[in-house]
Amino acid sequence: MDSRKLQYFVEVAASCSFTKAAEKLLVAQPAISKAIQKLEEELQLKLFDRSDKSVVLTSEGNVLLAYAQSILGQFDEARREMEELRRLERGEIRIGLPSIIGSSSFAPLLKEFKKLHPKLAITVIEEGNDHIRHLIACKEIDFGILLGSNEDAELMVVPLLTDEAVACVAEDHPLSNRRSVTMEKLLEEPLILFKEDELQLNIFLEASQESGIAPNIAFTTNQFALLRSLVAEGMGASILLRTTSSTDEGLRTVPLSPPVPVQLGIGYRRNYQLPQACAAFIDFLQRKINERKHVLPLIPRREVYPATSEPLTSLRLPFC
CATH class of the missing domain: 3.40.190.10 (Periplasmic binding protein-like II)
Structure with a gap:
């Protein structure tokens, strides 16, 4: 049983005629008659009474009609939703x-x-x-x-x-006018960190091991906006990405020495x-x-994307 046979069956039932159904569906009448015959053979039931001039559903045909209409309706709904997904009108x-x-x-x-x-x-x-x-x-x-x-x-x-990790301090912080700052110097400041950011933590832990200076963690938070506000209020220093912090009001970014690419x-x-x-x-x-004149191959849609190890040039993110 397929949707085409069900479509022919529903139209013959509605028209009470193989000829009228063929005309409406723009299909040759023998093709419709053959499809209905195969459907009846598949189900081993008579679906139409052809004894009179008109074509009338049998009781078995009436039972199938309700299911066929429901199935074809679901096919139409599925096609509509798939089209919406394809056109990005749903998803x-x-x-x-x-x-x-x-x-x-x-x-x-x-x-x-x-x-x-x-x-x-x-x-x-x-x-x-x-x-x-x-x-x-x-x-x-x-x-x-x-x-x-x-x-x-x-x-x-x-x-x-490729981005760059930078120190972030308030505009009036003593480090704000420096051309660069070492991690050792930054470790001397009260620090404001994300609770679950492995990049920040690893940078400070590595610097701590190399310098022997224990980090002074003054605040931890999961909120990006709160961290930036605390830094801007002079409550401490932090490390952020250059692309997401260099334009923040009340903040100054200072490059790390040596640089820390991310x-x-x-x-x-x-x-x-x-x-x-x-x-x-x-x-x-x-x-x-x-658009920022950075050459990257576009990821093709509906593909499994290959990994690459080619180096990329530092660039300002488009959302900053």
Whole structure:
């Protein structure tokens, strides 16, 4: 039993005529008669009474008619929804962002994309880098912007661009006018850190081991906006990415000496077919980067994206 036979069956039942059904469907009458005959043979039941001049449903045919109409209606609904998904008029995007990037910094980019595709639902989860990797593996999000390019058996990471970790202090902080600052000097300051940001913690722990200076952690928070506000109020220093902090009012960014480059990548499950809406968002993100005259190959939609180790040039993110 297939949808074509059911369509012919429903139209013959509605028209009470093989000829009229053929005319409406623009199909030769013998083709419709043959399809109904095969359907009756398949079910081993008579669906139409052909004894009179008109064609009338049998009792068995009446039972099938209700099911056929329901099935064809579901086919039509499925086609409509698939068309909406193809045209990006329906769908959901679930994105993970590391705390050090912050969803508030991502907001202008999301706003611009939403204008292009207003019917798409977008969920942004802000967590630590390792937890985002876990959420991707557990299928709780579709993809995430990750720090670093480490892959594993379940995760692929496509390099996006190279950023730089910088010290962040208040505008009137003694370090604010320096051309650069060492990690040893920064360790002498009260520190404001994210609770679950592996990048910040690892940078400070490595510097602490090398210098023998224990970090003075004054505040921890999971909120990107609160961390920036505390720094701007002079409550302490922190480390953020240059692209998400260099334009913040009340903050000054100071390059670290030596520099600390940070690779940003797009992480997703290995061998995972990204939904059309997610592929569209990734294409949009890379187009925004290309507009900054940064040459990156666009990720093709509906493809499994290969990893690459080619170095990328530092660039200001399009959402800053």
